[in-house]
Amino acid sequence: MSQNPTDTFSVTKAETSKIASVDFENLAFGNVFTDHMLYCDFTDGQWGTPVITPYAPMPMDPSSRVFHYGQAIFEGMKAYKDEQDAIWLFRPDQNLDRFNKSAVRLAMPEVPEHIFMEGLKQLINLDKEWVKKGKGNSLYLRPFMIATGHGVIASPSAQYRFMIIMSPAKSYYQGEVKVLIAEHYSRAANGGIGAAKAAGNYSAQFYPTRLANEQGYQQVIWTDDATHTKLEEAGTMNVFFKINDTLYTAPTSERILDGVTRKSILELVKRDNIKLEVRSVLVEELLTAANDGSLKEIFGAGTAAVINPIVGFAYQDTYYELPKQENPIALQIKDKLTNIQHKLAEDTFGWTVKI
Known part of the structure; x- marks a missing residue:
């Protein structure tokens, strides 16, 4: 690509952060989310501009195909902060590869590498204070894609939305299993x-x-x-x-x-x-x-x-x-x-x- 991937993102920062209200010592897994999220829409056979925006609900048409035919896939990943405050991902290429294999199996479009990888990078950098140091602490990352095309005919959607949301996590322990x-x-x-x-x-x-x-x-x-x-x-x-x-x-x-x-x-x-x-x-x-x-x-x-x-x-x-x-x-x-x-x-x- 001749264009720098970072130039293709639209970023709107949250006016205030909710991080001060979060008890990081008592986190229920997957219930608290960071200040920002990413979305990117697939329409007319191509991916649009990835958007990073404050975390918020989004409107959905009641006939969106995801509600009726279940075209929905996701990944689970984590980011970690070391003792020098650097942030690391663990094998993200494997998650991208599996995500796109899932997309193919559910007749959904594959997500380009720069949207997936650069999206993770920009989103994490924006909410880096949510990644806490210490073994057992992490930032759980949830890339996912849903069918957003309208209509209840039983066929693959023509429109999709790729998203990434993030949730701080403690060591996941359920007691004796x-x-x-x-x-x-x-x-x-x-x-x-x-x-x-x-x-x-x-x-x-x-x-x-x-x-x-x-x-x-x-x-x-x-x-x-x-x-x-x-x-x-x-x-x-x-x-x-x-x-x-x-x-x-x-x-x-x-x-x-x-x-x-x-x-x-x-x-x-x-x-x-x-x-x-x-x-x-x-x-x-x-x-x-x-x-x-x-x-x-x-x-x-x-x-x-x-x-x-x-x-x-x-x-x-x-x-x-x-x-x-x-x-x-x-x-x-x-x-x-x-x-x-x-x-x-x-x-x-x-x-x-x-x-």
Whole structure:
């Protein structure tokens, strides 16, 4: 491009900041948002000028396609501030790549790299005081796109809006997590949109998760749609199992999201020579390992929590408590990963990108 990408943005700053009213020590995840947001509209087959404006509600036509046919995708990312007050992103290229793969799968236009990346950079720089130092603190970033075209005919929209909003976050900890292994409900099916980060994937999980909550479990471990014999994801996260001294996780597929945290864990454990197998883990394998004592750990992996240990699981009305580990591999990996994200350890992978 001959034009400097920064010149293509329209920026209107908020007259006052609401940051002074925020209790940063007691943040509920994803409930408080920074002073500014970004949006960019796709009309007549092309992207318009990206706009950064004070965070505010926006008018929507009641016939907007997103309300009727669910064309909506998103990403979850974080920005971190190091001890020298520099701000860093973690593998943003992976989020952009996955975002556009999701867009293609839902018949939406791909977002150009300069709008996505430069939009993040300008927005974060404008609200940089919202990024707090200290391990566990971060600024959660939510790029998303919705169909804004009018009309209720069942076809892809011709107009879309790409947006970025940001929310300060503390360490995401939910206490002890117990899970229920799904026997009937599925997160996704072959040929479906399970590999896309589509809004509908998450709304479809709410009902079976609520049923699990009513039985005293916080999350569901999803199984494959065809046989319900293969363990696939935990809640909204990729899932890992440690049996004896080996880590196992399912391969990505049309049903399983290619998580950025997941792929980072794979590279970390390979670097550290931890035994790893990327293959389908069967429910019967897990039950055998739980009964003979070889099942040591289960944990979920995702952007919000990074790593969330699971203390036990239930299957067919039987609950299996996991043994307490003196130095769990889940927390070892989490520590290594968050040290890289917060620039407390050398980033030998080249994952961190300075704002």
